[in-house]
Amino acid sequence: MANTKLPLPKLQDLHYDAELAFKNDELKLLLNQPPPEKWLKAHPMAKMKNADGKFVAARYLPIDKVEFLLDRIFQEWRCEVLRESLMVNSIVVTVRIHYRNPVTGEWSYHDGIGAKSLQVDSGSLPSDLTSVKDAALMMAAPSAKSFAIKDAVEHLGILFGRNVNRLGTLEFKPAYSDEKEEKTDSSKERLTLMINAAKTLEALEKLKQHLTTNEERQSYDTKYKQFKQL
Secondary structure (H helix, E strand, O other), X not given: OOOOOOOOOOHHHHOOOHHHHHHHHHHHHHHOOOOOHHHOEEEEEEEEEOOOOOEEEEEEOOHHHHHHHHHHHHOOEEEEEEEEEXXXXXXXXXXEEEEEOOOOOOEEEEEEEEEEEOOEOOOXXXXXXXXXXXXXXXXXXXXXXXXXXXXXXXXXXXXXXXXXXXXXXXOOOOOOXXXXXXXXXXXXXXXXXXXXXXXXXXXXXXXXXXXXXXXXXXXXXXXXXXXXXX
């Protein structure tokens, strides 16, 4: 008897609730969009290697933008401080970020850790705790907590700054989308051509509902800015 290849099951067939999986995919797609470039700040001290092998300032997403995204996307969330400690000359804070999943309504959480060194008098050794400035702890503890919050929410997706200092990352692609609704390469190219060929802002905005990939969104944003500059 000849060997016959059985068709592999699709993820949609294996999931206990395909509709819920599709909605979760849509949320994941949102959470894995890159944050706006204008939100990212250059770190004053930390460095990283870019694609050319040169050292450049590392970038980060400020805490105010992180909290804005949590408010906007999840609405209900809270920060629980699990513990704080002193390690060498730094205050270390561990937090747990609880958030309500807008798709399922269920609460989930991610943990994060952050640290901030204590300021000491000029000329003193960092390990000399007798030279710690009066307000050092008051300034370091909130900073360590902010770092911990950002560390925790990076697990949510690229939108929260997960990949800002990484090279060679993969683009998120939904796994449970309906095959009938998936675009072919030719249809994707056609949409990009239509975006670039749009003669009016009104014509361009009609295409917005059909955007599904980062490339399409970038083309749309570029064209939109061109119209706004007219």
